[in-house]
Amino acid sequence: MIHRFLLSALIVSTLSALPGFGSEPSSPKNSDTITLKEGYVRAVPASSENSAAYFTILNSGKKSVTLLKADSSLARAVELHEHRHENGMMKMVQVPSIEVPAGESVELEPMGLHIMMIGLKKPFFSAKEIVLKLSFSDGKSRTVRLPVKKEEE
Numbered sequence: 001m002i003h004r005f006l007l008s009a010l011i012v013s014t015l016s017a018l019p020g021f022g023s024e025p026s027s028p029k030n031s032d033t034i035t036l037k038e039g040y041v042r043a044v045p046a047s048s049e050n051s052a053a054y055f056t057i058l059n060s061g062k063k064s065v066t067l068l069k070a071d072s073s074l075a076r077a078v079e080l081h082e083h084r085h086e087n088g089m090m091k092m093v094q095v096p097s098i099e100v101p102a103g104e105s106v107e108l109e110p111m112g113l114h115i116m117m118i119g120l121k122k123p124f125f126s127a128k129e130i131v132l133k134l135s136f137s138d139g140k141s142r143t144v145r146l147p148v149k150k151e152e153e
């Protein structure tokens with residue numbers, strides 16, 4: 001009886017070491033070389049026209065991938081932005097795209113690169129979570145879900 005138990009335990013552990021077995025089935029999501037993580041959308045008062053979204057784009061692939069476009073149903077327009085120092089002033093400018101080199105990550109953060117949501121629509125202000133659709137140069141679009149969060153000042 002004991003022998004039999006050990007034998008079956010052995011088979012189970014061998015099987016789970018083989019690809020295709022075990023508790024983590026490989027999904028298409030896991031095989032994506034682009035990972036979007038650790039982000040939020042800035043909570044703003046209902047009188048605000050605009051907000052910004054921040055997250056990190058990781059590229060574990062062997063080719064550079066560029067973020068070309070972002071969309072949200074809760075804003076009239078969504079633009080890729082960057083903060084820049086110009087003549088001692090902090091300025092916000094639109095950028096055409098955001099490149100993520102192979103094997104690297106790019107952080108979208110306050111005072112840096114960010115996604116600008118312009119012309120916020122009413123449902124934005126009661127939303128707990130914002131979904132952004134992102135279009136990349138590899139022809140794929142990906143969605144990112146971000147919590148709406150107040151910034152700590």
Ligand SMILES: [Cu+2]
Nearest residue numbers: 081082092116
């Ligand atoms: Cu901006």
